[in-house]
Amino acid sequence: MDRRRFLGSLAAAAGGLMLSPRLLRADSAIDAFARSRAAHPYLAGWQSIDGEAFGPSKVALEGRLPEGLAGTLYRNGPALFERGGQRYSHWFDGDGLVHAWKITPRGVEHRARMVSTSKYQREDKAGRFVLPAAGSRVEAAVAVRNNDDVNVANTAVTVIDGRLFALWEAGSAYELHPDTLVTLGPVTWAQGMESAPFSAHPLREVDGSLWNFGSLDVLGGSGLLIWRIGADGQLLKHQLLPTPAPGYLHAFAMTQKHLLFVLTPYRMGDSGPFFERLKFAPDLPCRIAVVPKDALDAPRWFEADFGMAYHFGDAFERDGVIELRAVLHEDSAEAVSPMAAAMRGEHEPIVEGEGARLSSLCIDLAAGHARWVDQGLRGLEFPQFDPRSAGDRGAMLYAPLTVGARDVPYANAVAAIDAERGTRTVHHYGARVLAEEHVFVPRPGSDRANAGWLLGTVLDSDRDRTGLAVLDAERIENGPLATVWLQRSFPLGFHGHFNPG
Numbered sequence: 001m002d003r004r005r006f007l008g009s010l011a012a013a014a015g016g017l018m019l020s021p022r023l024l025r026a027d028s029a030i031d032a033f034a035r036s037r038a039a040h041p042y043l044a045g046w047q048s049i050d051g052e053a054f055g056p057s058k059v060a061l062e063g064r065l066p067e068g069l070a071g072t073l074y075r076n077g078p079a080l081f082e083r084g085g086q087r088y089s090h091w092f093d094g095d096g097l098v099h100a101w102k103i104t105p106r107g108v109e110h111r112a113r114m115v116s117t118s119k120y121q122r123e124d125k126a127g128r129f130v131l132p133a134a135g136s137r138v139e140a141a142v143a144v145r146n147n148d149d150v151n152v153a154n155t156a157v158t159v160i161d162g163r164l165f166a167l168w169e170a171g172s173a174y175e176l177h178p179d180t181l182v183t184l185g186p187v188t189w190a191q192g193m194e195s196a197p198f199s200a201h202p203l204r205e206v207d208g209s210l211w212n213f214g215s216l217d218v219l220g221g222s223g224l225l226i227w228r229i230g231a232d233g234q235l236l237k238h239q240l241l242p243t244p245a246p247g248y249l250h251a252f253a254m255t256q257k258h259l260l261f262v263l264t265p266y267r268m269g270d271s272g273p274f275f276e277r278l279k280f281a282p283d284l285p286c287r288i289a290v291v292p293k294d295a296l297d298a299p300r301w302f303e304a305d306f307g308m309a310y311h312f313g314d315a316f317e318r319d320g321v322i323e324l325r326a327v328l329h330e331d332s333a334e335a336v337s338p339m340a341a342a343m344r345g346e347h348e349p350i351v352e353g354e355g356a357r358l359s360s361l362c363i364d365l366a367a368g369h370a371r372w373v374d375q376g377l378r379g380l381e382f383p384q385f386d387p388r389s390a391g392d393r394g395a396m397l398y399a400p401l402t403v404g405a406r407d408v409p410y411a412n413a414v415a416a417i418d419a420e421r422g423t424r425t426v427h428h429y430g431a432r433v434l435a436e437e438h439v440f441v442p443r444p445g446s447d448r449a450n451a452g453w454l455l456g457t458v459l460d461s462d463r464d465r466t467g468l469a470v471l472d473a474e475r476i477e478n479g480p481l482a483t484v485w486l487q488r489s490f491p492l493g494f495h496g497h498f499n500p501g
Contacts, residue, residue: 029086029087029345030085030086032345033087035345036346041432041462042459042461043342044464044491045342045434045459045491046339046342046343047081048079048081048082048087048094049080049114053111053113053114054111056102056109056110057110058107058109059107059108059468059486060484061482062484062485063481064481064482065105065108065482066482069441069470070103070500070501071102071500072101072102072103072499073103073439073455073468073496073497074098074099074100074499075099075101075157075493075496076096076098076115076153076154076156076495077094077096077491077492077493078152079094079096079097079114079491080097081093083127083129084126086128086129088133088135088343089136089343089344090135091135091338091339091342092135092154093134093136094152094154094491095114095119095152095154096114096152096153096155096166097113097115097490098166098181099111099112101468110468110484111180112181113180113183115154115174117148117151117152117174118149118151119151131149131150132150132273133273134150135273135274136273137272137276147170147195147197148195151168151170151171151174153171155167155168156494156497158497159497160210160229160233161232161233162178163233164176164178164181164499167202169199170214170218171186171195172186172195172197173186173187173198174186189229189235189238197215197219197225198214199213199214199215199251200250200494200495201311202227202229203253203254204387206387209229209231209236210227210228211228211293212227213225213226213252214227217247218248222242222243223240223241224240224289225239225241226238226239226240226259226296239297241297241299243263243287243289245263245265245284245287246263246268247263247266247287248280248308249263249264250309250311251310251311251312252312253312253314253324254293255316255322256317256391257292257317258290258293258322259290259296260288260291260315260363261288261289261291262286262287262307262309262312262326262361263288264280264286264306265280265281265284265306266281267279275337278336280308280332280335280336282332285303285304285305285306286304286306287301287302288301288303288361288363288370290365300365302368302369303369303370304370304371304372305372306332307326307328307372308329309329311382311383312383313326313358313397314389314397316392316393316394317391317392318392320365320366322363322365323361325359325375325394325397326358326360326361327356327357327359327382327399328356328357328372329356339409339410341409342409350406350408354378354379355379355380357376357377357378358375360372360373360375361373375419375422376422377401377419379401379403380402380411381399381400381401381411382437382495384397384399384454385440386442386449388448389450394418395449396417396450397416397419398416398438398473399414400415400437400456401413401414403426403428404428407432408431408432408433408434410435410492411435411436412432412433412435413426413427413435414426414435414476415476416450416473416474426477427471427477427480432462433458433460433461434459434461434492435456436457436458436459436492437457438455439497439498440452440453441453441454444500450474453470453472453481454469454470455498456469457469459489459490460485461489465485465486466485466486468483469483470482470483
C-alpha cells in the first residue's frame with residue numbers, strides 16, 4: 001500500500017496549506033457571507049452550523065405517510081464551515097453533520113449531531129481550525145500523522161448489521177450510535193489497515209454484503225484498495241488493484257458479475273490544498289477497470305475519451321456490452337470546487353441549459369473498447385435507482401435536477417428518468433426550494449422494480465426551513481404524499497441511507 005509515501009504526502013501538504021491565511025479571515029469571508037446570506041436566503045444551504053447536537057424533536061406533518069413506510073433515513077453532509085474567525089472556502093471541507101429522520105406509524109422524529117472525529121475534537125478544543133483541509137487554506141495549519149487526522153466524515157452514511165457508519169472519501173469509516181448518533185470512533189476492518197481509505201459509496205449485494213474501495217492515488221500512493229464486507233460487518237477480503245496512471249474517482253458501479261472503476265486523469269500542482277492542486281486533464285483518456293467479482297486480481301482495462309463524474313447510476317450487461325450510467329461534469333475545472341460562489345456568499349446568476357449531463361459509458365467486452373454516449377439530459381446530480389431492477393437493462397433513475405422557473409443556482413425538482421426510452425417525469429418543488437438527493441425505498445412485501453417511495457430532503461429558502469418529502473416513486477409528478485418540516489434550516493448535505501424497521 002506504500003503507506004509511508006501517502007502519509008508523507010499529507011504531511012507535506014500541511015506545510016503548503018499555511019501559505020495564504022487571508023482567504024479565511026473573518027473580516028472578509030465570514031462577514032461577507034453573513035451579509036449575502038441576509039440578501040439571498042438560499043445561502044442557508046452553505047451556512048455554518050450553530051451547535052453540536054439537535055433534537056430529538058417531533059416534526060409537523062403535512063399529508064399522510066404511506067402505509068408500510070417505517071425506518072430511519074440517515075443523511076450526512078458538511079456543516080461546520082467557520083471557527084475562530086476563519087471560514088472554509090471549499091464546500092467539501094466542512095465537518096460532518098449526520099441527521100436521523102425516524103419514521104413510525106406515530107409520526108416522524110428528527111435529530112442531528114456532529115460527527116466527533118479526532119479532527120473535530122482537536123479543533124473544538126483549540127477554538128479554531130488547526131489541521132489542513134482538502135480544499136481550503138488554513139492559517140497556521142499543523143503537520144498530520146496520517147489521513148485520519150484530517151478525516152471530516154462528512155459525505156455519506158451506511159448501515160451494516162445494525163451498525164451506523166459515517167463515511168468520507170479518504171479515511172476510516174466512523175461508527176455512530178444508530179439511535180443517539182453519538183460517535184463511537186473510527187473502524188479498522190483488518191489488523192495493520194488502520195486509517196486505510198474506505199470510500200463514501202459502498203455498494204450492496206442482495207445478500208447484504210458490501211463492496212467498497214479506497215483510492216491510494218489521492219493520498220500520494222498508487223492503486224485502488226478493494227474491500228468486501230460481509231452482511232455481519234466482518235471483512236471477507238481485500239485486494240490492492242494496481243493502477244496504470246493517476247486517476248480520480250469518488251464512486252464506482254457494479255453489474256451482477258463485475259466491479260467498474262472509472263478513473264478520471266489528472267495532474268497535480270506543486271503546493272496548496274489537494275483540490276487547489278488537482279488539475280483534471282482533458283487531453284488524456286479515462287481508464288476503466290472491469291474487475292470480476294470472483295477474480296479481483298484479474299481486471300481488464302479499457303480507455304475512453306475524457307469524462308469527469310463524481311457519481312454513477314446503475315450498470316448492466318447485455319449481449320457482451322456493459323453499460324454504465326454516469327453524471328458527467330461539462331466544466332471539469334468547476335467540478336474541482338462545486339458551489340464555490342455560494343461558499344463565498346456570492347449570488348450566482350441562473351444559467352439555463354448548463355450543468356452536469358447524463359451519459360452512458362458503453363464497454364464492449366469482445367471488441368475491447370469503450371465510449372461515452374450522451375443521454376441528452378442536463379442539470380442533474382446524485383442519481384439513485386431501485387437495486388431490485390433487472391440486471392440486463394437500464395434501471396429507472398431518480399435524481400434532483402433543475403427545471404422551470406427558479407431563483408436558486410441548485411436543483412429545484414426531482415425526476416424519474418427512463419434513459420432507454422428517453423422519457424422522464426418530474427415534480428417541481430418551486431423557484432426558491434433547493435432539492436437534495438432522493439433515496440429510493442422499496443415497498444415492503446413487493447419485489448416489483450420501482451414499487452416504493454422516494455425520500456428527499458429540501459430547503460425552503462422562503463421560510464428558512466428544512467423538510468423531508470415522501471413521494472410515490474411511480475407517480476412523482478403528483479408531488480409529495482407527505483412532507484415534514486423542521487422549524488429551522490440546516491446546511492445542505494450529500495448522501496443518505498434508509499434503514500428499514
